[in-house]
Amino acid sequence: MGRMDQEGQTMVDESRIHEAARLIGQSDHLVILTGAGVSRESGIPTFREALDGLWERYDPMLLATPQAFQNNPKLVWDWYEYRREMVRAVQPNPGHAALAELEDLLPSVVVVTQNVDDLHQRAGSSDIVTLHGSLMASKCFFDCQGQPTLVDVAALLDYDPDDGPPACPHCGRWVRPAVVWFGEMLPEGALSRAITAVEVADVILVVGTSGLIEPAASLPRLARQAGATLIEVNPRASQITPLVDVWLAGPSGVVLPQVLQAIRAG
Ligand code: BV8
Numbered sequence: 485m486g487r488m489d490q491e492g493q494t495m496v497d498e499s500r501i502h503e504a505a506r507l508i509g510q511s512d513h514l515v516i517l518t519g520a521g522v523s524r525e526s527g528i529p530t531f532r533e534a535l536d537g538l539w540e541r542y543d544p545m546l547l548a549t550p551q552a553f554q555n556n557p558k559l560v561w562d563w564y565e566y567r568r569e570m571v572r573a574v575q576p577n578p579g580h581a582a583l584a585e586l587e588d589l590l591p592s593v594v595v596v597t598q599n600v601d602d603l604h605q606r607a608g609s610s611d612i613v614t615l616h617g618s619l620m621a622s623k624c625f626f627d628c629q630g631q632p633t634l635v636d637v638a639a640l641l642d643y644d645p646d647d648g649p650p651a652c653p654h655c656g657r658w659v660r661p662a663v664v665w666f667g668e669m670l671p672e673g674a675l676s677r678a679i680t681a682v683e684v685a686d687v688i689l690v691v692g693t694s695g696l697i698e699p700a701a702s703l704p705r706l707a708r709q710a711g712a713t714l715i716e717v718n719p720r721a722s723q724i725t726p727l728v729d730v731w732l733a734g735p736s737g738v739v740l741p742q743v744l745q746a747i748r749a750g
Contacts, residue, residue, distance in 0.1 A: 496734040496742070504715050504730045505746030511687035514590055516583055517703055518597045518604070521692020521718060525577040525737035526603055528570060532694060549665045553625070557658055558648030564661040565645065568619055571601045579691070579717075579736035580607035582744040587611075589747055594685075596678045598693060598700045600663045613677045615670055615700050621662035624652040635659045675699065682707040690716045691736050695723030704728075717743075 508514060520530035531544050542563055546552060553560040584607045587593045595604050595612045600619040604612050624633035635652060637643060637659065643650045650659045664670055678700075682688060688707045695701045704714055704724050714728040717736045725731055732739045 496732045496739055500730055500732055501739070501742050502746050504732055505743050507687055507713050507715060507730065508586070508689060508743065509589070509747040509750070511590060511592075511685075513592045513681075513685045514586065514594070514687050514689060515681045515685040515707070515712075516586075516593065516595045516689045516691060517682075517693065517700070518583075518595065518599060518691045519693025519695075519697075519700075520599060522579050522583075522597075522736050523577075523599055523601055523603050524692065525579060525735060526574040526601075528574060528601060528603075530692075545666060548663070549667055551667075553658075553660055553665075561649040561660075564619065564663075571603070571619060574603075576603040576607035577737040579738075579740040580604055580609075582740035583691070584608035584610075585744055586747075589744075594681045596681060596700075596703065598697060613674050613681065615664070615674050615678060617661075617663040617671070619661060619663060622650075622659050623662040624655060625649075625658040625660045626652075626655065628652060628655040628657070632662055634662060670699065678703060679706065682712070683710050685710075685712045687713045687715065690714065690718075690722075690724050690728065691740070692718060693722060693724065 524530055547560055547563055580603050583595065583604070587610060593611065595609045596615060597604055597612060598615050600616050602618065602620050622635050622637050624635060627633045633654065637650055640650050640653065651657065652659050682703045683706065685707055688704055690704055701723060704727055708714060708727050715730045715732070716722070716724055716728040717732045717739050719733055719735050
């Protein structure tokens with residue numbers, strides 16, 4: 485068990501930090517797989533917490549579906565507007581920054597994220613595969629001009645935010661968030677890019693995911709089968725923990741800067 489820091493956080497043993505730094509520091513192809521936990525220290529509640537966090541009235545699993553949107557477009561649209569405002573109001577945390585800085589130290593770094601916020605982008609990571617789309621983008625519900633038919637809502641002059649989802653400027657039907665809902669296929673290009681990346685990777689760094697959502701949760705297994713070394717950063721055990729070589733059981737905003745510092749110290 486690690487020492488406790490002044491906030492009472494369990495500190496991760498130095499030996500594990502240095503073991504992770506050694507493995508990551510010598511990687512030829514690092515893939516970083518992130519989930520909602522990497523944004524937690526920016527102030528964005530995770531899905532697990534959402535059930536009793538800021539979204540206590542809404543179960544993300546029930547609202548993040550095409551059926552929920554068709555049943556109540558304004559409720560779902562307003563929930564996403566609420567989440568967009570939350571993301572706009574926060575900043576990337578030291579965990580996002582450390583992941584971006586790894587690109588200066590290693591030959592190849594790819595971030596494969598389940599998150600729909602734009603915090604990895606704002607932190608400066610340059611090679612990002614977004615498996616579940618983007619909270620900050622909107623599209624025609626029917627992709628009437630082709631997949632995806634993106635719509636710049638800010639440019640819709642006659643749009644009143646109190647009216648729920650805007651009308652598509654092309655076909656007049658609903659505009660929706662450009663995210664992947666439960667029951668929807670992931671964007672073909674993103675999933676195949678992620679699979680290729682984990683098959684080539686020699687080290688996978690899994691940060692802040694419960695490992696419950698498919699097909700993202702299968703990527704660490706795929707990497708393991710291909711012979712990669714797995715490292716996890718998560719204060720709690722996840723579905724991925726049994727697979728990993730090194731588990732850093734602490735918050736990513738604290739642990740990742742420690743790993744980065746250990747790599748720099750070489
Ligand atoms: C698909 C965008 C093919 C939307 C998201 C039955 C019917 C239909 C589908 C299914 C079914 N059974 C299974 C499925 C597949 C389904 C699925 O996985 N369901 C689950 C419930 C089992 N998947 C799909 O539907 C996918 N599509 O499979 O298509 C298909 C089609 C039809 C039928 C069958 C198959 C689409 C999945 C994408 C859904 N969209 N997001 C939105 O955001 O509104 S997923 C959403 O939830 C997030 O994007 C995120 O990816 C996910 C939550 O997972 P995590 O990121 O892991 O977050 P979580 O809160 O769970 O965990 C946080 C972790 O952080 C914890 O471990 C915690 O300990 C840790 N943590 C906390 N603090 C910190 C920390 N870590 C580090 N530092 C800290 N400080």
